[in-house]
Amino acid sequence: MTATLERASAARPAPNQGRAARRRRNFLTVLGFMSPAIIGFAVFFGYPLIATIYFSFTSYDLINAPEWLGFGNYIRMFTSEPLVLTAMYNTAWLVVVLTTCRVLFALGVAMVISRLKSGVGLVRTLCYLPSLAPPVAATITFAFLFNPEFGPVNKFLRFLGIDGGLWFSDPDMAKPALTILALWGSGELMIILLAALLDVPQEQYEAAEIDGAGPVRKFLHITLPTIAPVLMFSIVNSVIFALQFFTQAVVAGSVASGSAEVAGNAKDIGFPQNSTLTFPVWLYVQGFRYFNMGYAAAMAVLLFIVSFIFTALLVRQMRRASHVEEG
Amino acid sequence: MTTATATRPAHRRGRRPVKRNPNGSWQKTLYWVATHSIGLALALAFSLPILFVFLTAVMSDSQALSSSLWPESWHFENFFRVFDKVPLLQYTVNSLMYSLLATAGMLISAIPAAYALARLKWKGRNTVFLLVVAAMMLPPQVVAVPLYDMWVKAGLTGTLWPLIVPYFLFDAFSVFLLRQFFLTIPQDYIDAAKIDGCNEFTAVWRVLIPMSRPGIAATGLFCFLYTWNDFFGPLIYTGENKDNWPLSLSLASFRGQHAVEWNLMMAATAMIMVPAIVLFLFAQKSFVRGITFTGVKG
Numbered sequence: 001m002t003a004t005l006e007r008a009s010a011a012r013p014a015p016n017q018g019r020a021a022r023r024r025r026n027f028l029t030v031l032g033f034m035s036p037a038i039i040g041f042a043v044f045f046g047y048p049l050i051a052t053i054y055f056s057f058t059s060y061d062l063i064n065a066p067e068w069l070g071f072g073n074y075i076r077m078f079t080s081e082p083l084v085l086t087a088m089y090n091t092a093w094l095v096v097v098l099t100t101c102r103v104l105f106a107l108g109v110a111m112v113i114s115r116l117k118s119g120v121g122l123v124r125t126l127c128y129l130p131s132l133a134p135p136v137a138a139t140i141t142f143a144f145l146f147n148p149e150f151g152p153v154n155k156f157l158r159f160l161g162i163d164g165g166l167w168f169s170d171p172d173m174a175k176p177a178l179t180i181l182a183l184w185g186s187g188e189l190m191i192i193l194l195a196a197l198l199d200v201p202q203e204q205y206e207a208a209e210i211d212g213a214g215p216v217r218k219f220l221h222i223t224l225p226t227i228a229p230v231l232m233f234s235i236v237n238s239v240i241f242a243l244q245f246f247t248q249a250v251v252a253g254s255v256a257s258g259s260a261e262v263a264g265n266a267k268d269i270g271f272p273q274n275s276t277l278t279f280p281v282w283l284y285v286q287g288f289r290y291f292n293m294g295y296a297a298a299m300a301v302l303l304f305i306v307s308f309i310f311t312a313l314l315v316r317q318m319r320r321a322s323h324v325e326e327g
Numbered sequence: 328m329t330t331a332t333a334t335r336p337a338h339r340r341g342r343r344p345v346k347r348n349p350n351g352s353w354q355k356t357l358y359w360v361a362t363h364s365i366g367l368a369l370a371l372a373f374s375l376p377i378l379f380v381f382l383t384a385v386m387s388d389s390q391a392l393s394s395s396l397w398p399e400s401w402h403f404e405n406f407f408r409v410f411d412k413v414p415l416l417q418y419t420v421n422s423l424m425y426s427l428l429a430t431a432g433m434l435i436s437a438i439p440a441a442y443a444l445a446r447l448k449w450k451g452r453n454t455v456f457l458l459v460v461a462a463m464m465l466p467p468q469v470v471a472v473p474l475y476d477m478w479v480k481a482g483l484t485g486t487l488w489p490l491i492v493p494y495f496l497f498d499a500f501s502v503f504l505l506r507q508f509f510l511t512i513p514q515d516y517i518d519a520a521k522i523d524g525c526n527e528f529t530a531v532w533r534v535l536i537p538m539s540r541p542g543i544a545a546t547g548l549f550c551f552l553y554t555w556n557d558f559f560g561p562l563i564y565t566g567e568n569k570d571n572w573p574l575s576l577s578l579a580s581f582r583g584q585h586a587v588e589w590n591l592m593m594a595a596t597a598m599i600m601v602p603a604i605v606l607f608l609f610a611q612k613s614f615v616r617g618i619t620f621t622g623v624k625g
Contacts, residue, residue, distance in 0.1 A: 026448075026449065027449070029527050030443050030447050030449045036439070037496065040493060040495075040497025041497050044493045045465065045470060048470035049470055052469060055472055055476075062479060112366050115362045116362060116366045117359065118363070119363065123367070125608075132607050133603060134556040135556055135575075136556075137578060141380050141593075142376070144589060144593065145379060150393060155396070188618055191615055191619060192618060195618075240464055240466070246558075246559055247558040247559065250579075280466065284562075287472055293476070296472050297473075300468060304465070307466050308461075311460070311461055311464040315457055
């Protein structure tokens with residue numbers, strides 16, 4: 001690869017060199033730079049995506065050859081299996097509640113930080129730090145904090161005279177507890193939104209103040225329109241985060257159930273009462289515990305379609321942003 | 328009071344002279360106190376969980392089971408006791424293998440690709456960039472089944488190779504982030520290098536890469552952290568083979584083996600968090616730059 005490039009440029013652009021030759025050289029340069037990525041994309045994204053669609057129409061257990069089922073897996077997914085519907089419900093819950101809370105919370109924290117005059121660096125650092133904690137470690141930390149008997153959260157609530165709940169052991173509270181965990185780790189969104197807030201031109205606020213606009217009107221008419229693209233990015237980012245929600249659900253369920261060996265048995269997945277059984281978690285159990293690869297592939301196709309819709313939204317958004325940048 | 332609200336310079340000093348009334352300054356002070364106490368409360372709320380991890384980690388066995396928050400006596404030896412309970416050293420080596428090799432591979436493969444997407448002019452470049460973005464957003468679970476099938480046939484499940492090898496060819500997020508950074512380097516520098524006799528390859532090597540060092544550092548840090556934190560990949564590929572577990576998997580299973588030893592559990596948790604925290608404190612600027620780049624500069 002290198003040799004080709006060097007030889008190509010060693011030949012100085014002679015005045016009579018044809019356009020075709022130059023174009024060919026340019027093509028070889030691009031190919032040289034891009035070839036590992038092209039191979040990687042084809043092997044690790046292109047091929048598996050197509051293969052997933054094929055597998056989704058089959059019954060496949062890794063050992064015997066795939067057996068054609070037609071739409072069998074898809075029909076089974078929507079008719080004869082209650083757990084996959086539970087998984088869909090849990091993921092939809094996370095997409096709606098977790099996304100809303102995460103974006104609003106990150107925006108709120110970013111707005112507070114943007115108004116600070118001193119200690120910005122310290123506050124920003126401390127708010128961002130938790131998002132770097134490995135998800136497994138963060139989840140175990142929260143399983144400890146939310147421990148019904150001796151966890152600091154319930155201890156604090158008891159101090160206030162409130163009867164703390166069972167959190168990760170209560171089917172109604174497991175998902176809200178996971179949401180709080182996600183808020184704790186939303187530092188990345190905060191930084192993005194903070195940068196956007198600091199980019200809003202101050203003159204506009206001053207002009208609005210002269211016109212007698214209050215804080216609410218200033219937010220609606222100046223802040224919101226300016227940060228809209230970044231806000232959009234945050235929403236899509238959070239939706240995709242919620243659609244992929246896996247590690248925290250698996251670890252929280254297994255730690256709370258008390259018996260867990262995460263990589264071992266599937267018994268305590270979704271604990272308590274399947275309330276933490278998200279769509280990717282059930283996909284994992286079907287594919288990698290029960291070896292129903294065809295069925296898992298059908299679930300993957302559904303996940304792909306939903307993710308694709310949101311990705312398309314994001315790409316459109318980014319295209320619009322880059323037009324502004326270039327224009 | 329009404330005039331005070333209307334002319335109050337809120338949080339910004341107005342350019343024109345603001346009519347000051349006697350209330351103006353204490354209201355400003357009040358506003359300052361209010362925002363700063365909320366800020367402080369947030370900072371505290373975010374750091375408390377990590378503080379509790381460290382405090383519980385050094386408690387005695389019996390105290391960790393009581394509901395106390397502050398250690399009566401400090402048992403720093405807990406951090407060493409974890410090593411007796413599980414082969415933590417082996418797990419750390421596995422984690423480092425995965426993270427360091429993946430990051431090195433990413434740098435080799437992603438820098439040229441990002442350069443071609445940011446700086447070279449060619450037909451279909453925008454389409455390819457959209458494919459990169461799409462690959463970045465694709466949930467790992469979507470492609471997991473055929474990839475697993477592939478690695479089973481290659482006889483490499485149970486090892487770390489299925490996790491590492493892809494980075495030597497393509498990592499969508501890194502290509503995306505590096506492209507964003509490269510776009511900010513003025514083309515003039517590269518053109519100047521070419522006039523001075525550099526070809527495309529040496530111009531990248533001698534000019535673009537040194538100038539993009541902060542961006543490359545940020546991308547490397549993100550790649551390292553992502554792989555250090557990864558759970559789904561190792562669970563699928565090395566789940567069956569304990570010898571090749573990285574820290575994330577071992578920590579998730581620690582509780583199962585040592586049901587009630589919360590102090591040791593927290594000691595292990597703390598030790599896995601530390602590299603991420605230390606990395607961040609050393610390279611805060613790179614991190615923040617990288618983060619804002621992913622969201623703001625579309």
